[in-house]
Amino acid sequence: MKKLIQITLIIIFAYLCIYPQWFMTNLLNLDSISSTPLHKKFNPSTQQYAFLIESNKIPKGLTGVKAKDCSVCHKEIYDEWSQTTHAHALSDLQFQAEISKKDNPKWLCLNCHIPLKSQRKNITVALKNNDILKPISKPNPHFDKALQQEAITCAVCHLVKDKNNQAAILGPKGSKLSPHPVVKDQKRLQNVCIRCHQPSGDQLTPNLLCWFHPLDELKSNQSKDSCVDCHMPKNSKKISIASLKTTSSSAHHWLGSAIPKTYKGYDTILKRGFTPSITASSNITTNKITVNIQNKDSGHHLPSGDPERYFALILTTQDNKNKTSTHVARIGQTWQWDPAKKIGDNRLKPHEAREFELPLKGSIISYSYEIWNTRLNGQNAGYMTLAKGLDEQLASNINQDIKQLHKLYPLATLMYKENYTKNNGVIKLNSQQLLDLSKDQKNIAFRDRIYANLENFPSMPRVTASDK
Numbered sequence: 001m002k003k004l005i006q007i008t009l010i011i012i013f014a015y016l017c018i019y020p021q022w023f024m025t026n027l028l029n030l031d032s033i034s035s036t037p038l039h040k041k042f043n044p045s046t047q048q049y050a051f052l053i054e055s056n057k058i059p060k061g062l063t064g065v066k067a068k069d070c071s072v073c074h075k076e077i078y079d080e081w082s083q084t085t086h087a088h089a090l091s092d093l094q095f096q097a098e099i100s101k102k103d104n105p106k107w108l109c110l111n112c113h114i115p116l117k118s119q120r121k122n123i124t125v126a127l128k129n130n131d132i133l134k135p136i137s138k139p140n141p142h143f144d145k146a147l148q149q150e151a152i153t154c155a156v157c158h159l160v161k162d163k164n165n166q167a168a169i170l171g172p173k174g175s176k177l178s179p180h181p182v183v184k185d186q187k188r189l190q191n192v193c194i195r196c197h198q199p200s201g202d203q204l205t206p207n208l209l210c211w212f213h214p215l216d217e218l219k220s221n222q223s224k225d226s227c228v229d230c231h232m233p234k235n236s237k238k239i240s241i242a243s244l245k246t247t248s249s250s251a252h253h254w255l256g257s258a259i260p261k262t263y264k265g266y267d268t269i270l271k272r273g274f275t276p277s278i279t280a281s282s283n284i285t286t287n288k289i290t291v292n293i294q295n296k297d298s299g300h301h302l303p304s305g306d307p308e309r310y311f312a313l314i315l316t317t318q319d320n321k322n323k324t325s326t327h328v329a330r331i332g333q334t335w336q337w338d339p340a341k342k343i344g345d346n347r348l349k350p351h352e353a354r355e356f357e358l359p360l361k362g363s364i365i366s367y368s369y370e371i372w373n374t375r376l377n378g379q380n381a382g383y384m385t386l387a388k389g390l391d392e393q394l395a396s397n398i399n400q401d402i403k404q405l406h407k408l409y410p411l412a413t414l415m416y417k418e419n420y421t422k423n424n425g426v427i428k429l430n431s432q433q434l435l436d437l438s439k440d441q442k443n444i445a446f447r448d449r450i451y452a453n454l455e456n457f458p459s460m461p462r463v464t465a466s467d468k
C-alpha cells in the first residue's frame, strides 16, 4: 500500500515537471500566472478608459439605471439624449465596421463606447503576456442587454458612489427634491468628458484609432472654456417630473461636427441647435474670386477629433461660354497609414480666418461656393462596406445595414453655400437649405459625392492664412 502511494506521488511529480503549464491552467485554473492584471498595464487614475464603471448597484429610490428608467422623471432630457451620437455609439455603422478588424483591441474599443460593467457580456480581468490584443476575460453574471444597447447612457456620466460607498447620482446642484441620493460636484461632472475624449498613455493601435486630444488644443489656445460650456449650452426645459415650470438646464445634445450617424438625424438637428460652426464669405472682381473661411466658435482646432475629418472648400465657376470648372481646398490633417505618420496639418486654429484666391482669365457669369464638414472620404466609406466578421450580437441587422451604407450613413454636412450670379449678386443659403442638401447625399454614390474624394481635383491657390 505504502509503495503504491509512493509510486503515485512520483508519477504526479514527474507529470508536474513535464507539463507544468497544463497542470496550472487546467487543474488549478491559474492562467493568471502568465498574465498581467489591468492595473499593472494601465494607470487607474489617469487611464480610466481601461477600466469599467461599476453599475450593478442601483441608487435608492430608483428601479434601474437605464436611460429608460430615468426617463420616467426626466423625459425631456431623455428625449434630447436619445437622438445623440452618444446614444448611438454602439450601433454606429462605422464603429461596428472598425471593431470587426482583427488587429483591434475590441475590449478596449468597447470600454469607451459601452463603458458600464453591466453593459458587457464578458469582462476583461487581465492580459496574456502583457498584450492588449490578448485579453483574459470572464463571463459577467450581471450582463444587461438593454442597458448595453443604450451605449453612452445617463449612468455613464451620472452614476457614482457616495461617501458611504452607496450608489448615487452625480449632479451639478445637489437638489433636495430628488427621490434618489445626489452627490453634488459640478466640476467632477463636467470633467467626465476627459475619460474618453482625451485619453492619456500610449496610443492604442499603430493606426491611431481614437487618439485625439481636444483639451490640449484648448489649453494651447489659452481657452478658458470647458467642453460643457460649448457642447452642453443652456436651454429651457422641465428638468424633472417635479418641475412646475421650465428652467435653465444643460442641453444634452452634443452636436459636435453636426454630421449625424443616420440620415434620420437630419430631421431633428435644426431643433437641436444646429448652427454652422464656421463663417465664410466670397467676393468677385474682374481678375479674381476671393473666398474666406473662419473658425468662429470653437476653442479647439477645426476640424478636431478623428484625424480623418476635413473641411472641403469647393468653388465652381461658369464662364460666358458655359464652361464650368471646379476648384477645391482641403483643411484638415494628412496622415500616412500602416503605421500612422502625420505628414500635414493645416487645420484652423480658434478664430483663425483663411483666405483663398482664384485668379480669373475669362469672364465669369456665375459661381457657387460650398463648404462641407466631412467625417469620412468616399474611399474609406467604400472600404467599410467590405467589413467582415461583423458582430450581430452587438448590433442587430448590422450585416445588412453595412451593405446599404450609402443610403444610411451621411459622410458630410454642408456648413456653408452661396450662389453668385451677375444679376442677383451673392445669395447665401439658410440652415434649412443647407440641411436639405446634406440629406440629398443619400441619392448620390460615394464616388460621385463632390467633397468625398478631393485628391482627384485641382487645388485652389492659397494666398493668405492669417490668425485674427
Ligand code: HEC
Pocket: 067, 070, 071, 074, 077, 078, 081, 086, 152, 153, 154, 155, 156, 157, 158, 171, 172, 186, 189, 190, 192, 228, 232, 239, 248, 249, 250, 251, 252
Ligand atoms: C456624456 C455625459 C452625460 C450623459 C450621457 C448624460 N448627462 Fe446629464 N449632465 C451631464 C453634465 C456634464 C451635466 C451638468 C452640466 C452643468 O451644468 O455643469 C448634466 C446635467 C444633468 C442634469 C441636471 C439638470 C440640468 O439639466 O442641468 C440632469 C437632471 C441630468 N443631467 C440628467 C441626465 C439624464 C436623465 C441622462 C440620460 C437620459 C443624462 N443626464 C445623460 C452629462 C451627461
Ligand code: HEC
Pocket: 062, 063, 064, 065, 066, 067, 069, 070, 071, 072, 073, 074, 154, 155, 158, 169, 170, 171, 172, 173, 174, 175, 176, 177, 178, 179, 180, 182, 183, 184, 239, 240, 241, 242, 243
Ligand atoms: C422617480 C423620479 C426620478 C427618477 C426615476 C430619476 N430622477 Fe433624477 N431627479 C428627480 C428629481 C425630482 C430631481 C430634482 C430636480 C430638481 O431639482 O428640479 C432629480 C435630479 C436629478 C439630477 C440633478 C441633481 C442635482 O445636482 O441637482 C440628476 C443629475 C439626475 N436627477 C439624474 C438622474 C438619472 C441619471 C436617473 C436615472 C438613472 C434619474 N435621475 C432618475 C427625479 C427622478
Ligand code: HEC
Pocket: 085, 086, 088, 089, 090, 092, 095, 111, 112, 113, 115, 152, 156, 157, 190, 191, 192, 193, 194, 195, 196, 197, 227, 228, 231, 232, 254, 255, 256, 257, 258, 259
Ligand atoms: C464613455 C466615453 C465618453 C464620455 C464620458 C463622453 N463622450 Fe463624447 N463621445 C464618445 C464617443 C465614443 C463618441 C462618438 C460615437 C460615435 O461616433 O460612434 C462621442 C461623441 C461626442 C460628440 C460628437 C462628435 C461628432 O462626431 O460630432 C461630442 C460633441 C461629444 N462626444 C462631447 C462630449 C462631452 C462634452 C462630454 C462630457 C460632458 C462627453 N462627450 C463625454 C465618448 C464619450
Ligand code: HEC
Pocket: 193, 197, 214, 215, 218, 223, 225, 226, 227, 228, 229, 230, 231, 256, 257, 258, 276, 277, 278, 297, 298, 299, 300, 301, 302, 303, 304, 305, 306, 309, 373
Ligand atoms: C469654445 C467652444 C468649444 C469648446 C470649449 C469645445 N468645443 Fe468642441 N466644438 C466646438 C464647435 C463649434 C464644434 C463644431 C465643429 C464642426 O462643425 O466641425 C466642435 C466640435 C467638436 C467635436 C466634433 C469634431 C469636429 O471637429 O467636428 C468634438 C468631438 C468636440 N468638439 C469635443 C470637444 C471636447 C471633448 C471639448 C473639451 C475638451 C470641446 N470640444 C471643447 C466648440 C467647442
Ligand code: HEC
Pocket: 049, 094, 095, 096, 098, 099, 104, 105, 106, 108, 109, 110, 111, 112, 113, 195, 196, 197, 199, 204, 205, 209, 210, 212, 256, 304, 305, 306, 375
Ligand atoms: C479612450 C476612449 C476611446 C477608445 C479606447 C476608443 N474610442 Fe472610438 N471614439 C472615442 C471618442 C471620444 C469618439 C468621438 C470622437 C470625435 O467625434 O472626435 C470616438 C469615435 C469613434 C468612431 C467614429 C469616428 C467618426 O469620425 O465618427 C469610430 C469608428 C471609433 N471611435 C472606433 C473605435 C475603435 C475601432 C476603437 C478600438 C481600436 C476605439 N474606437 C476605441 C473614444 C474612444
